Amino acid sequence: MTKPPRQIRLGAHFPGVNNTTVWSDPRAGSQIDFASFTHLARTAERAKFDFFFLAEGLRLREQRGRIHDLDVVGRPDTFTVLAALAAVTDRLGLTGTINSTFNEPYEVARQFASLDHLSAGRAGWNVVTSWDAFTGENFRRGGYLAAEDRYRRAEQFLRTSWQLFDSWHGDEVVADKDSGTFLADAGAGAFGHHDDQFDITGQFNVPRSPQGRPVILQAGDSDAGREFAAATADAIFSQHNTLEAGQAFVADVKGRLARYGRGHDELLVLPAATFALGDTDAEAQENALQIRRQQVSGQTALLFVEHVWNRDLSDHDPDGPLPEDDPVVGENTIARGRASVRQIRDPLAIARQWRELAEAKKLSLRELVIEVTGRQTFIGTAATVAAQLDDLVQQRAADGFILVPHVTPGGLDEFADKVVPLLQERGSFRADYETETLREHLGLPPRPTLEGELR
C-alpha cells in the first residue's frame, strides 16, 4: 500500500503595495474597498485554503524625498479587515502582519485574543520587526530601535504576548446564574512580565480564546530571523521556492528546532509563490512575460535600481545599461519605507553581480530588473503547476505556499478553479475542511501554555 501524499498548506496573500500587483490591468479593482477583500477571502475559502494573509505597512514609501507613486498606494488596518472578514467566511484562517516595534504587547494581545474569539479560532499573526526612525515618525513614542535590538524586542514582545494569552486558563468564566458566580477566580488574567524591553504588570482583560494563542507566522531570512522563527513560530513565510534552495532552507530552519525542544512538524515552511497560468505551457509562458512587462515599467526599473545604487538615477535611460559608477554605500537615503531596501546588505556585490549578468545576457537596465526580481514561481497549465507545487512539497522543499496573485481581487480565481481540483485529485490537498480552527487546519499541535513549556 502506498503512503498517502504529504498534505499541502495554502495561504492567499491579498495583493499589496509593491510592483507584484498590477493595477493597470483592466481587471484590477480597488485595493481598499471591503468588497475586494471579501472576494479574495471567499475565493480562498471556496478552494479550502488554510488562510488569508494581509500584509501591513506603517508609513508610505518614499523615494528621492517624495511618496512613491508608481505602485498601489494605500491599505487598510490589518485587525479591522480581518475581523470584518470573519463575518463573511466560516473556516478560513485570518492572518495578518502586526509590527512588534510600533505596538505594545497588552494592546496587541487583546486585539488578537479578540479576533480569535470573534472568528471562533481562526486568528494568525505574522510577527514582523522594524527599527527605522522613518516609520517611527508616525508614532507618538517614536519606536526607534537599534537594528541589532529588533529581534530581541520582537522575541520579548511575543513571549510577553504569550504570557498574556495564557494568563486565562479557559475555565474561569462559569457564569452560574443561580449562585451568582461569574468568575471562578478573582485573579484571572493576572500577569507580571519584567525584562529589558517590557516591564508590565496587572490583569489581562480578555478571557482565553478558542486557539489560546493565534498561529504565529514569521518572515525573517537572516540568521537571527531564522533562529527567532525556530524558537517561536508556527510557520515561516520564506522566499526560497525552488527545489534546491527550498530543501536547503527547510533543512536549515527545521534543523534549528531541536534545540528548542520542538519537532519537525511544529514549524511549517511556506514560501511566497506567484503563478501564471495558460491553456498550454507556451501560452502560460507568454502570459508570464506579459505580466512581467506590466509589473516592471521603465520608471519602476529605474527606481528599483536606485534602491541598490542609493542615489538619484532619474537621468538614466531604463532601456540603456546599468550605471557605471558604484553604489553609494551607507544608510539608504534615496528610498525609504521599503522592506527590500532594508535587506540590501552589500550593494557593491549586488552591483557587480548585476553587471556581470547584464553583460552575459545582453540586458538593458529594465530587462535586468525583470530578470532579477520576482519572476513567477509557477508557470504552465493548471496540470503543470499542480505537479510542480506538489513535487516541491513531496520532496520536502516546502510544506505549502502563500500564493501572491498579481491582480486584485480576482487574481486567485483561476488558481482556485483549475489548480486546486487537480491537487485534490492527487490527494495532497483537502477536499473540504475537516477541522474548525486555523491551528487544526495546519496540522499543528496545540501550543502548550507557558507553564507547560520546557523552554
Add this chain to the structure above:
Amino acid sequence: MAPPLPLHLAVALDGAGWHPAAWRLPDARPTELLTAAYWTDLVTEAERGLLDFVTIEDGLGLQSSHHDRPDGRTDQVRGRLDAVLTAARVAPLTSHIGLVPTATTTHTEPFHVAKALATLDYVSLGRAGWRMQVSARPDEVGHFGRRQFPQLNITDFTDPSVLAFVTELFDEAADFAEVVRRLWDSWEDDAEIRDVATGRFVDVAKLHPIDFEGPRFSVRGPSITPRPPQGQPLVTALAHASIPYRLGARAADVVYITPADADIAGATVAEIREHQAAAGRAEQTVHVFADLVVFLGDTDAAAQAGRDRLEELAGAAYTSDAPIFTGTPQGLADRLLAWQEAGLTGYRLRPATLPGDLRAITRGLVPELQRRGAFRTAYPGGTLRGLLGLPRPANRYATV
C-alpha cells in the same frame, strides 16, 4: 401645539447590560458575551429599531466597580473584547445602523486608531464612529509600563493636583483627536488617480503630511489608509464636567452628557455651546445627547419590580453616573420629549439589561415615538453622518 422635533437615538451596549446583576436574568446570555453571534444579535435588534447608532463600551483594564482600580469581584461580568474589532465583525452583517466603538486615547497610538476607524468606515460603507475615552486608572498604566501616573484620589475634583492631572489627560485626548482627524484628511478624496498613461497610481500632490507637533507627541503622516467614505467618521465623547465638556465641544460631533434633570441639561447644553463658539465651531453641528440608564416594563410597577429584582440579586441599590429612568416605554417617551426642550438633540440609552431593555426600546419606545411623529419610520439610506444631519466635511488640505 407644534409636533416634536425628530430626535436621535443611540444605545450603549456593554456586556449583559448596565446593571451588574443583569447577567443573571433568564434571557441573559452570559456565557456568550465573547462571541460574534451575541453582538450580531444585539446590533441587529438595534437596527430593527431604526436607531441612529450603537456604542460599544471598552477599556484597557478589567471592568470594576471602582473608578481607579480593579475590585477583585467575581459576581459581575468581567472580561470583554476589543470594541473596534467587535464593531468590524458586525459591520458586514448590518446595513444602516452606525457603529461607534470606544477606543482609549491615553495609552494607544493615534496613527493606529485613525487607520482602524477609517477601515471600520470602509467595511461598514460609511457607518463608523468613535467614542474617545481617556484612562486615569493606575492599573492600566501598569499594563503598558510606559509612563507614571501620580498617586491621586481622582474622584476629588476640588484637589488642584487632580484637576491638573485630569486636564492633562483631556488635553492629550484633544491632541490625539486632532491627529486622528488630520490623518483622515491626509489623503484628498481624489488622490488615487490610476493614470495608466503616466504610470502614476496616486497624485502625490494630494497626499499630505500632517506634521502634528505637540508637547506630548508628534506625528508626521500621511495615513496609510485613504480618506474613508464619510471623510471623517463620527467622533463622540462622554462628558460629566467642564474639562470634558470643553474636549467634546472642541473635538467631537456628538457629546453625551449625564444631567440629573432638565434644568441641568439646559445649563450643560449652554455651557457646551459656549465652549463650541470659543473653539471656533459655532457654525458646526455638535449634537448633545443625554445618557440615561433605562429599566423598562409594561407597567411602571413591572419596571420597578424588575429593577427591585436586580437590586436584590446584586445585594445593593443601583447607582450610576447617568440619570436612571424606571418605567414604561410611554413614560420614557414623555421624558425624552420633555427634556428635548432643554436643547438636547438626542439620547444615548443604556439598557439596564440585555437583551430585555434593548427590546423594550426597539419594540416599545420606538413605535411610541413614531406615533408621536418624533422618530423616523425608515432609514433614509446613506452614511452615519447623513443620518445625524451632519455634512461630509471638506478636506482641510484640499486646495480646490
